[in-house]
Amino acid sequence: MTIHRRPVYFNPAARSWSAEPFQSAELVENFHRKLKGYQKSPLVSLDGVAKEIGVGAVNVKVETKRLGLPAIEILGTSWAVFRAVTHQLGLPLESDIEEVKLRLSERPIALFAATQGSHGRAVARMGAILAVPVEIYVPAGLSAEAIALIKGEGATVIEAKGDYTAAIVEAQAASQLNKGILVQDVASDGHEDIPQWIVEGYSTMMREIDDQLSGQQIDLVVCPVGVGSLAQAAVTHCKKAGRPSAFMTVEPDTAGCLWKGLTRGEPAIEATSATIMEGLQCGTLSNAAWPPLKSGTTASLTISDYEAHLASLELQSFGIASGPCGAAALAALRRLDESDKARLGLNQNSVIVLLCTESTISYTIPKDVATDDVVSLTQTLVQIDSSNPDLGSTGGPGETAIAQYITAWLQHRDIESHWIEPTPTRPSVVGIVRGSGGGKSLMFNGHIDTVTLLGYDGDPLSAEIANGNIYGRGTADMKSGLAAAMVALASAKGLKLKGDVILAAVADEEAESIGTEHVLQAGWRADAAIVAEPTEMAIINSHKGLALFEVDIYGLAAHGSRPDLGIDAICKAGYFLVELDRHAQELQNRYGQRGKPDVGAPNIHASIIKGGEEVSSYPAQCTISIERRTIAGETAITVRAELLSILEKLAVTVSNFKFDLRSIFARSPYSIARDHAFVNLVVEQATKSTGMAPPVRGETYWTDMALLSDVGIPGVIWGPKGYGLHSKTEWVEIESVRQLAEAFVAIEADFCK
Missing domain, CATH: 3.40.50.1100 (Rossmann fold)
Structure with missing residues (x-):
């Protein structure tokens, strides 16, 4: 159970509010009685639950079969x-x-x-x-x-x-x-x-309850809320003059439009995200339902999908075939602590009625969102397959499922969240704990995709703990760092900071990093950032960039027996490959003579060669894909100029040498001064957390930190001790993950104060 959970909303004034009853209620009931198959739905007593809760009676109005349909x-x-x-x-x-x-x-x-x-x-x-x-x-x-x-x-x-x-x-x-x-x-x-x-049609159910209780006073009615029609009917009936009943509503964490409206004092229009309580996934309340629910709701709360799932299993154990929507009221009751029950006026004699609105449905069993423990959270994230759809011989499912989980985790804690998906099926999630104003903002950036699960030795989604490590695809790269960032974001709620703390949980870092681009395009900025990639607890203040090119070398197609007509594009490409190899060595020598920069010398290599159609023909074209790793001061433009110079010289010295050069993709290198104030702050808190000063160094790889830097956000790459990235076995050291989470909280407390 998290200490940061969205609180229960209470409205003491609802006790004295009364509603005008439906004038047509008797007519409605008479109509329903004439329908073929009509019979009262059961009111089932849950004596064991009542004893556990500490009340006189808990009754469930079971609407799992009404007029031949499995819902109300x-x-x-x-x-x-x-x-x-x-x-x-x-x-x-x-x-x-x-x-x-x-x-x-x-x-x-x-x-x-x-x-x-x-x-x-x-x-x-x-x-x-x-x-x-x-x-x-x-x-x-x-x-x-x-x-x-x-x-x-x-x-x-x-x-x-x-x-x-x-x-x-x-x-x-x-x-x-x-x-x-x-x-x-x-x-x-x-x-x-x-x-x-x-x-009005729902009033029949409420009249049935009165009849089934033989006039016994109801002290609390718990009702699920979607668009609000059923809740409006229930609160109107419960709050008729002379009835002192309390009325409590329940919604999914990810679709809490009534709860948010009540806390703000005005109707809320909310973006919702996936929930197994599909019938309650509403982002806006009916206009007619808002006034009576605003005035008559004694308490309002939201629940997680996992809580609804457990409650549905509990009802099924009592012989009630309820789905998650139907079980929401029981989950809400289970959520109340002693203080909540006291505020609702519940005691050992109280009578509670739960409205169960739906029969069983098929759904994927949800993950629990209650944990704030960084190790448990890492395990949960790893157990969700988020392998990149653009990688591997068979693409993975992508980021939707893990983005939905992160959103649910944030909403469970009432943390503002934003779903960013300009490219369909490739969502990123931004969470923000806003400060009071006047402070600096900090962004934690972490990618939610992984490389392919193919070729992994064992179960890549096991998240098994052994020998002080967590094993599985993405443990190190980089769901443990992401978990540490999520825990830090939740902790920010209790720090009373002036500055904002932001989580950018981004898609597609393992391919083209469109996730961080989308977040930045949506306007998200911060005064500093930490990218929680696995760095073995070293602080990375610089890294290389990259530039990708394709070179087409042209020949002339002809029958293999006619050298007088054909020009071999592959052989011509060989001249270029020899010069490219010399250029690669020259780059190493150039920077070796000067003293290599912190990230190492720039490097270049040919990655893919494609050419020819069949053995018996002269190839008309050979295409070479090139990757160039860049350092500070280099750009795709300067690299292209170097390649163009090589190709143009060959066009002069090699007969029939013709080519095209294309720039395909580029990412900037990154660097921040070692004595930058933010670097010093991270070093200070890392030292306190680990007991030793971390190394500050450059790296040869590329990260999303460069994209953040391109829009003026300084920062560092700092993450746990993880190994086996992209390989057949991957793991992360648990102690380093805990140290990282602890330091993240300390950094935000200092930087955003």
Whole structure:
């Protein structure tokens, strides 16, 4: 359990607030009772849980099967559709279903909706009951399983060209074009009635609870919140005049729009990220739901996917087939400590009702986000396959899963997070703990991708601990350094700093470093940075850059028997390769005579040669790929000039020597003075953490620090003792990871004070 967790929101004024009851509640219940298959959903007593919590009773209203569907949505949707249809047909609300069907057979009215799952299936079911056509719009990429379930109700499913918002827009346009009825639970201009009727539809469940408890007083109702329709119905019922019930809401950590709105005092529109509680993944609350929830919510909290998963397993052990959304209320109750329970007025006689809204679903078991221990966090990060999709003979899955985990970890601690994904499927995440103002800002930069898992000896995702090390792909490069940065960011919450502390968890460093580029393009800057690559605890203040080129050497294609017609491009390329080898040696000699710079002499080599089509022909072209490692003062332009000089001399001295030279890619070298104030600060804190002064040196490789420097951010590369980078066995020394995390906290405390 983290000490930095997002707190529970409390509203003492909610105790005295009362709501106007639904005037149509009895009519709604009578309507539901007439539907085929209607029966009260169970209210199950969890005696063991009540004893553990220290209350009189914990009851679960089980909505895992309602009118033949595995979720509660059909209650609200059925009433809203019925009201909308009878209104359009000019029929009274007391009309019989068969009477309405008869009128619809004479005057068909199509239903339209957008959905991510249960809502669309409920609309489709009502369309089947009323024998009217239904079109359901779903966001791009919705699972085939979810689409099949909607189609199974007889609806036509249309995949939108974008996300859920795009699906709503398309559904609305289709309903207007076809003069149908749009059935959405989110109010918008011209679409206020149906969302309110959906809310009214849920009142049947609340009336059932009253009946099942035989008038027994409810002290606390715990309700999950998505768009807010169910919560609005529940708080309205609980807060009728004369009812002293407390009302608590629960949302996913990654979709806490109500919690954030309540803490700010105004409705919040939030970017959400993935959660197994898909039915609760809403970034905005219904306009109609906000006023009663703002006034009537006694407490509001958020939970992690892992907590929802554990709660669903617990309910299943009691014979309740609940999914993560359905188990959210139990997870919320489990989260309360003694102080929270006291503020809610709970005691040994209290009666609690949990609303379980959904049956079991299939999902990937989530990772726990509760740990602040840098070793445990490193293990979790390593267990997530984030191998780069552009590397290896079979590309990896990329960074999406690990970016989702990092976002969830940050949101669990109420740390501001930003999802940066200009290149689809290649996300980076920025987390920031903002200071009070007037202080310097510090960025921790770490890449979230790894090289390929192919060729690893053993399980690359094991994160096994042995002999004081953690083993697995990415342990050293660089998920341990990333974990240390995450722990430092969370610790900044309690330091009361003036300056900001920023985490840039970036994609694609192992290939082209587009992640750090994207973060910088999005405008993120800091006064200094630490790139937590594995450096064996040495502080790296300079490193080489790189420049990539391709040279095309041209010949003339001809039959292998006709040397009089052909020119051999590969043989011509040999002249260039000889000169390139001489140039490589000259670079070594040049800087050897002067005294090599800290990063070593610049170097160049031919990486790939491609040429020829078949053995029996003279090759028309030979392409040579070249990598040049640069030092301070060199650029891709100066390197190109050197290569061009070699090629132009060959064009004069070698007959029929023709070429093209292309610059493909370049990265700057990096350097910061050894006596720079930030370098001195890192050395000071590293010495305190490790007990010895670290070496400060240059390195031959390249890192994202150069990109940060290009936009004016100074810094160092400093990370743990790790070995086997990119090889068949990789590991990191645990003690160095702990020392690194400790020093990171000390550095931010000093630099950002």
